[in-house]
Amino acid sequence: MVIMDLTSIQDPSFLKRMSVTEMEALSADIRRFLIEKLAETGGHLAPNLGVVELTLALHRVFDSPNDQLVWDVGHQAYVHKILTGRTKQFDTLRQYNGLCGFPKRCESDHDVWETGHSSTSLSAAMGIAIANELKGSQDRAIAIIGDGALTGGMALEALNHIGAEKQNVIVILNDNEMSIAPNVGAMHNMLGRMRASRKLKHAREEIESLIKHIPIVGGPLERSGERVKDMLKSALIPGTFFEELGFTYFGPTDGHDLKDLLETLEYAKKIDGPVLVHVITKKGKGYRPAELDGVGTWHGLGPYKIESGEVIKGKVKGPSYSKVVAETITKVAETDDRVTLITPAMSVGSKLDCFNAKFPERMFDVGIAEQHAVTLAGGQATQGLKPVVSIYSTFFQRAYDQLVHDICRQNLNVVFTIDRSGLVGADGETHQGVFDIAFMRHVPNIRILMAKDEAELQRLVYSALRYDDGPIAIRFPRGEGIGVPMSDTLQELPLDVWxxxxxxxxxxxxxxxxxxxxxxxxxxxxxxxxxxxxxxxxxxxxxxxxxxxxxxxxxxxxxxxxxxxxxxxxxxxxxxxxxxxxxxxxxxxxxxxxxxxxxxxxxxxxxxxxxxxxxxxxxxxxxxxxxxxxxx
Ligand SMILES: Cc1ncc(C[n+]2csc(CCOP(=O)(O)OP(=O)(O)O)c2C)c(N)n1
Incomplete structure (x- = not known):
């Protein structure tokens, strides 16, 4: 049953008049639309399939654009775009002069914050909430952040600030256990423990009241009794971490159960001060190949065949530049055990699985943490290791001070392999790799290289790994080489001649x-x-x-x-x-x-x-x- 023509949607106010059953039917329609449309255009399928009910619920409970929805990364805002009157433009998604793949202020009043890079939503929402308060407005700032984006340093800096203040910031934590690849890190492990305690959610009040009523005898015993109560509480009740940071925590909530979601968000809306709603979703929900993807293929991709789930590949002349780099590093690591490989959550895009398969103990996926990745490499280099930081040009922007202060100033032997250098195309403004030469070349000690083709790239990577006189950066573009013959043996190239x-x-x-x-x-x-x-x-x-x-x-x-x-x-x-x-x-x-x-x-x-x-x-x-x- 088709509940409504999606192209007739002008704004999300109609949701307020819908029953839960109708909203469920609408969710199915939106999923079908996304699966069919993105099969033609490509795009961020899995993240969007995961947030269909969540986006409907947010637009039903809150009043966008008066209440401000801030999407982290912004790759999961397609459903939001549909609900805010942009369905027709999906034919042009991510194309020249077409619909942007991320929120875009010039597209709609409902896009209050532009993104593309990760982990900015909490800071932006806090800024908006402060403005709301100073203007005497009751509007709510709502940040929707994934568990992957939560690994980014900026998000943690913002949590630290928001939790200590009284502004009305609502954080929706969209936890699907995935970054692009499976998520990593101690925060991820902690969220896993919270998810496991989901069954206890409804028993929360009972547990709290039970703990409160544990009898305590006076004096010092009373004080230690309080400590025991606290420990019991954090062991039994999910979200204590966020509560300790100053947030009112709700969850974990099933992100595909509209009734549950609506109820939880209505509660959250009534709370004064910072709130965190922990929502559990399934990335790729409703399309089997995307649901079963444990690697990250369906995170963002080109056109595909719906029936078979086969990704349609264009004709290519040569191997992908990323692959050439990853394979060369792996080859060198076979004979040089100083070589390590660090990625800030981009192992899929930079095709680093070949290194990970051979040297898992020398591979470090640090999450969306570019700054940490760079300084981590510096620490390794001081001890004689030969770290390679595999990083996209655009995300390297995050780690400028680490490059200047930690790596170049100490003239450390760190190799940067800079993926997606140059224009990247469909991801647009936020992702073009066009600033790195300008922000690197004025820093003393660093060398910057770029190869004319894949064969030269192999030689440059090999030469950089043999170079032991300070930091060295190798830029390479998105996509495939031009089809020149590759050498079976690794050969060096001089690093200072044209x-x-x-x-x-x-x-x-x-x-x-x-x-x-x-x-x-x-x-x-x-x-x-x-x-x-x-x-x-x-x-x-x-x-x-x-x-x-x-x-x-x-x-x-x-x-x-x-x-x-x-x-x-x-x-x-x-x-x-x-x-x-x-x-x-x-x-x-x-x-x-x-x-x-x-x-x-x-x-x-x-x-x-x-x-x-x-x-x-x-x-x-x-x-x-x-x-x-x-x-x-
Ligand atoms: C600073 C930065 N580093 C890396 C990326 C690449 N990136 C885009 S989405 C993503 C994963 C985000 O995971 P999560 O926030 O959990 O969202 P999900 O796609 O799982 O819904 C990554 C690493 C980015 N956009 N910004």
């Missing part, structure tokens, strides 16, 4: 990573008009001083090309080098302008900012014409 890929006399393009291929294409496009030299600048820092000096002497115009922000980027470093050398070459910098790049296909995004090979060719041609004119 290479001329193709000769030319009118202009030299200085670039690195996949843009080397683009530059070669530009060269081919301009053949007969402009003679283009292509230089592979695989060492982004330090620059190749010898090569640059000879380019200045030659007087050839230079084009720097990078899929990274121009401000403070590679091109800027070339200008700085020239200025320091009292040289004034003509330089054109091509890269990402000073604004955030939204979601869409990578090629569409490159087109938007003028970085497709044909556009680069045009820019290069104009630049050469201008420099020729000025030379006359």
């Amino acid at each position: 290479e001329v890929e193709a000769e030319g006399t009118d202009v030299a393009i200085l670039t690195f990573g996949p843009q080397v291929q683009d530059a070669l294409e530009v060269r081919a496009l301009l053949e007969g008009q402009v003679s283009v030299r292509v230089i592979n600048c695989r060492t982004i820092k330090p620059l190749d001083d010898v090569m640059l000096t000879s380019l200045y002497e030659e007087g050839i115009p230079l084009v720097t090309l990078e899929e990274a922000v121009l401000a403070g980027g590679f091109g800027s470093s070339v200008l700085e080098h020239a200025s320091d050398a009292r040289q004034f070459p003509r330089v054109l910098r091509l890269g990402i302008p000073d604004r955030y790049i939204e979601h869409g296909g990578v090629n569409q995004l490159l087109e938007e900012i003028g970085l497709r090979p044909s556009q680069i060719a045009e820019s290069v041609q104009q630049f050469v014409q201008v420099t020729n004119r000025q030379n006359v």
